[in-house]
Amino acid sequence: KAGVTQTPRYLIKTRGQQVTLSCSPISGHRSVSWYQQTPGQGLQFLFEYFSETQRNKGNFPGRFSGRQFSNSRSEMNVSTLELGDSALYLCASSLAVTKGETQYFGPGTRLLVL
């Protein structure tokens, strides 16, 4: 079974631009979560989606948004990019949303904002 895939793997943008990242979960997985990883803040939760509904959102500004499609694929968008948005963005999928469910991570999209 293929793992979580994320596209693109690398991205360079300039301040003020917007960016869209894509995530395809493991086949059959209906839950997708997004995390931001930076050297200073570590791994921080962005959003969680299940069956096209956002279940939970982390403490990020409104510039960060996401959505999930009927095939469970998910996208996240960051508008008006800032230098501090440079990070590795990780997507994780799980079969369901029970507390014991394991999240499986993709390779990430590395975003550099200049």
Next chain:
Amino acid sequence: AQSVAQPEDQVNVAEGNPLTVKCTYSVSGNPYLFWYVQYPNRGLQFLLKYITGDNLVKGSYGFEAEFNKSQTSFHLKKPSALVSDSALYFCAVRDPTQTGANNLFFGTGTRLTVIP
């Protein structure tokens, strides 16, 4: 509030020696605990988890972890370290009392270096 602490930023161990990567947690109720490993320029790979039951959990690549409720710890262990185990290790907790949310709270990570 939930939190995870990994008190050691860096752990060095000689190849063939046992290794321990420490993790303590703070959460209301019974915790759901996870260990992940991250290799350079890669995402996180799941190693093992504790949900309930036996306090000693066995996972991938020969790793195991011991859940200790009284010490609120979930240390990762391996009897004999390999050079290929060198990576960044993350402990994570899921808050059982947070309804409608399934996200993980991660520790700051511990860089393990296995010396040949």
